Amino acid sequence: MSATAPVNRILRSSIVDGPGNRAVVFLQGCNFNCVYCHNPETIALCRACGECVAACPAGALSRDGGGIQWRQERCVRCDACLKLCPHTSSPRVRRLSPEEVMAEIEPSIPFIRGITVSGGECTLYPEFLRRLGELARERPLSFFLDSNGSYAFSEDPALLAQTDKVMLDVKADPDDPQEYRRVTGNDGARLSARLDFLAGAGKLWEIRTVVSPGLFDAAAVVDKLCRRIAGADPPVQYKLIRYRPIGVRPEAAAALLQPGEDMMNALERICAGHGVKAVVV
Template sequence: MLATVNKIIPFSTVDGPGNRTAIFLQGCNMNCLYCHNPETRGKCMHCGACVNSCPTEALSFKNQRVSYDSVKCVHCDTCFKNCPYDSSPKTAHMTPEQVWQVVQKQIPFIRGITVSGGECTLYPAFLTKLFTLVQAHGLSTLIDSNGTLDFEHYPDLLAATDGVMLDIKAYDSEEHKRITGWDNSIILKNARFLASKAKLYEVRTVISPGLFDGEQTIMQICDMLRPYLPIRPIRYKLISYRPMGVRPQYAKNLQIPTANQMEYYAGLLAAKGFEDIIII
């Protein structure tokens, strides 16, 4: 049982409650125009395009495969920028047990783990096993997801998951398809299902003026989820679009919202009964 791991951040305070170890899995089934980590989307094809561009010679081409030397790497991200497949030469294939061996080194200092991506639910069996190991040692487990896995059909994974941080890119289906390439019917279904099971920890929406109707999206998401707030409070995270890491062909056409715009959206959420609102 293997997953392709992009990176593991030992300590993170922005990926759920408390100090957490954040694990980023490789591969995503969406193509979000504002994706800020596109190097987690694809699979390394060992084409070698990144090798000659590496300024520290941390990459080499051996036996028709790209080889990575972590000691020489200075994390300049040049390899990402030269990859034609939206991938990274620095990934590793790991079992749940191998990831747990990394996580357990941080046990005295973390509250739990959060698994993100790419899209981590492309590896449901891996997540279920990893989360079972983690929960057995008293740590909490969170999934950071685009919501394209039908959680209702994965009861074992849901049982091992303490909460899901769910991206809802837009409420209108056509807007969602234009932004991501995907219809959002399964995502909205997941939002309702997870909320009904007290598993929806957080909803996030990225705001970029002119890309979609942000006000309509927020109001409709609020109306959809407000009946579930008595079951479990749901955090709403409003994320200001930023161009860092975004592919140049998309970044040039996207706008950054003002602080006043973000405060306005937060006010809409508060008026609808949401109390835990974060602007980043």
């Protein structure tokens, strides 16, 4: 039996999670706690406190031994449980093996180019990823990971061998641990070295940075990172992501600003100045 992982959601088709049309698997659990997290319900594993059970209008939740049972067929996706959970978690999580995930993706295989695993932070489940990557590449489908850079890929050649590319989130200045911790709850230790390693191994697809005016000096961060990836072979692109107050916690929505076109255009010009392709979303 392969290692299982807590799966929050499987999207059978997406055009924004790597090249081409892709299936995306979102795993539950993250070792960061970003102030602007757009899926805060994916951060923690369910503690089975039971607070959401009575709030479910569809009777989709029940206590089950020491845990919570979610009956997917009854769920009407009202999100009441997510809004109520005091632990940035979700009861709508299934423990699935890589084989079970592939079985759910199977009907989409003729229409997709690959699989991307996101989160949460997918590298919390390396054994699951190794096997899912192996199954994907047998099809053959490309296998991409969306990671916050906390995982030492250099020490896991087996996972690297099954992974086509990594999309690496850089959420502030990676050389400023205090700033990084303020934005993410984690000091981002060794992120620069991991970025260099992935780029050098030809495994880095893109750097992704969420931009919100005043949160950190985005121009300085983009400039610094472009210097690192300029001239990488194969090339690495830079995805500049506008912060939007969608799905975020209320305190983030109240505190964070959305960037204007001028700011995004200026960041795009910094990338262009280093010969780095920018993708603005």
